[in-house]
Amino acid sequence: MTYLKNFQLKTSTGLELDLLNYGARVHSLRIPINGEKINIALGYENIKHYLDDEYYLGATIGRFGNRLHGGKITLNGLNFNLPINEIDNANTLHGGHKGFDKQYWDVIDSSNQFIEFKFLSPHLDQGFPGALDVRARYSVENLGFTVEYSATCNQDTLVNLCNHTYFNLDGFNHNGTNSIVDHQLLVYLDKFLQLNNKQVPSGVFQNVTDTPFDFRVVSTDSLGNKISKTLESEHPQIKLASGLDHTFIKRADYKNSFQKVTQLYSSKSNIALKVYTTQPGVHIYSGNYLHNRFNKHSGICFETQGYPDAPNHKHFPSSLLKAGEKYHHKTTYQFELLK
Numbered sequence: 001m002t003y004l005k006n007f008q009l010k011t012s013t014g015l016e017l018d019l020l021n022y023g024a025r026v027h028s029l030r031i032p033i034n035g036e037k038i039n040i041a042l043g044y045e046n047i048k049h050y051l052d053d054e055y056y057l058g059a060t061i062g063r064f065g066n067r068l069h070g071g072k073i074t075l076n077g078l079n080f081n082l083p084i085n086e087i088d089n090a091n092t093l094h095g096g097h098k099g100f101d102k103q104y105w106d107v108i109d110s111s112n113q114f115i116e117f118k119f120l121s122p123h124l125d126q127g128f129p130g131a132l133d134v135r136a137r138y139s140v141e142n143l144g145f146t147v148e149y150s151a152t153c154n155q156d157t158l159v160n161l162c163n164h165t166y167f168n169l170d171g172f173n174h175n176g177t178n179s180i181v182d183h184q185l186l187v188y189l190d191k192f193l194q195l196n197n198k199q200v201p202s203g204v205f206q207n208v209t210d211t212p213f214d215f216r217v218v219s220t221d222s223l224g225n226k227i228s229k230t231l232e233s234e235h236p237q238i239k240l241a242s243g244l245d246h247t248f249i250k251r252a253d254y255k256n257s258f259q260k261v262t263q264l265y266s267s268k269s270n271i272a273l274k275v276y277t278t279q280p281g282v283h284i285y286s287g288n289y290l291h292n293r294f295n296k297h298s299g300i301c302f303e304t305q306g307y308p309d310a311p312n313h314k315h316f317p318s319s320l321l322k323a324g325e326k327y328h329h330k331t332t333y334q335f336e337l338l339k
Contacts, residue, residue, distance in 0.1 A: 002104040004047055007115055009140045015335075017138065017145050022050055023101040024117040024136040026058030026165045031143055031335055033269060040271070040335075042166035042299040055290060056164040059101035060136045060149070061094045063121060063128045064319065065162040066247070066283060066308035068092040069200045073311050075129060075156050075320075082127040089198040094164075096126035101164070105136065114139035123155070130155030130323070144334035151327040159321040160306040163331065166287060166299025167273060169266035180286065180300045181231060184224030186263040187215035187284070189248040193307065195240055200309040201316075205249065212238060213246065215262075223265040223272070223338075231286060231297070243288035243297070247281045247308055255280040255317060258330070262302055270338045277304035277331040280317050304331040 006027060009017045014032035019025065027050075029041040042057055044050055050057070069091050071084040083096040094101065105117035114137065121132040130153040137148040149161040170178040192213050194204040208214040212233035215225055231243050238244070250259060261282045264273040275282065283303040290296050310316040321327045 004050070006047060007107070007110065009115060009138065009145070010112060011140050011142060013142050015140055015143050015145070017140050019115060019138055020047060020050060020058075021105050021107060021117065023053075023059035023103065024105040024119070025050070025060060025101065026163070029145070029165070031271070033271070033337065038171040038269070040167055040169055040171060042168065042172050042294060044293070049293075053101070055166075055294065056094055056101050058163070058165045060105075060117075060161065061164050061303070062100035062134060062159070062161045063095050063126065063132060064092070064158050064160045065094060065303065065305045066160065067200045069198055069309050069312055073128075073158060075158075078129070080124075080127050080129055086199075089200070091198065091200060092126075098126060100134070100161075108135075113141070128157055130157040132157060132159070134161070136161075143336065144332055146330055146332040148328070148330040151321065152325070153321055153323060155323050157321050158311060158319045159327045160310070160319045161327070161329070162279075162283070162303040162305035164301055164303055165333075166290075166301050167264065167333075168299045169264060169271040169273060170268050172299065179295065179297050181226070181228040181297050182266075182268070183227050183300070184265045184267070185215045185227050185284075186217060186222065186224040186265075187213075187248050187282075188217070188259075188261055189250060189282070190216070191249050193247045193249060193281075195237060195246065197240065199241060199245070201247070201307065201313065203313050203315070208248075211235060213248075223267075224263060227286060227300070241288065244284050244286040244300075245288060247283040247305070249281045249307070261304070264300065264302075265338070272336045272338055274334045274336070275302045275304065275331065276334065278329045279304040279331065280306055283308070302333075304329070
């Protein structure tokens with residue numbers, strides 16, 4: 001019988017990253033501020049609550065992160081039916097009813113500074129073809145952590161893995177008093193994927209200029225624009241998604257380079273988070289549908305990933321993983337205490 005287990009990584013600077021084997025996920029992330037440890041990742045106090053989690057808190061998402069529309073994919077002339085778990089929009093969300101976030105992963109190697117999880121996803125797991133061997137490796141250094149995802153498959157398949165940690169730089173508390181709406185955001189990317197009324201990309205690469213999606217640097221000392229300004233916008237894309245739930249994309253010549261894509265800053269805690277990734281995009285989600293144990297906008301996700309619904313758009317970067325080839329991407333979340 002497999003049990004829910006907690007693992008801790010730590011650095012000499014005082015960072016403590018707690019991880020769970022269920023969903024190969026982040027449970028908590030504590031960094032030292034003024035002599036005390038502040039948890040800046042949303043999570044449940046009782047780890048048993050992750051077994052009923054509906055928000056993908058801190059989880060590894062797969063086999064295909066974000067949304068696939070229509071519940072069907074075609075590979076090599078064969079049709080594969082996927083479970084539709086976002087019924088109103090006919091989407092397969094985050095891998096289906098029982099994606100990688102709802103699986104127990106094995107630990108194959110670990111130390112105080114890293115841990116590597118492994119999961120074997122069988123052929124037709126949630127409808128996806130091929131037996132997929134997938135690894136999630138977390139490592140810590142100074143005031144940051146890195147997530148590396150890798151996978152191989154014995155058949156051609158689709159793979160789009162990402163991490164779904166919700167951050168709150170003021171510290172997450174279970175009474176819900178801290179929100180991310182006054183955090184300041186920088187996004188170093190010029191375009192985002194426009195959504196249609198099914199909340200999947202329409203296929204249009206929309207420029208951020210003169211829109212509430214323009215979080216680019218406005219001056220050399222800028223720490224970003226307040227998220228509240230965008231969330232309060234009447235822009236149709238913001239209204240459609242009830243906030244930010246959009247993929248910002250790299251320039252074509254930088255798609256697979258390890259690049260800083262975004263920065264988050266809180267003037268209350270003076271913490272900055274910088275996100276670097278090899279993935280072609282970063283999906284920014286402002287916690288629009290958090291409720292019950294969590295308040296709306298009590299955390300923000302930076303889901304570094306390939307393009308959502310990529311198989312239904314020929315001009316999107318492919319999410320195809322061919323048999324025998326290796327999928328590998330890494331993302332670093334680096335924190336800094338600003339004076």
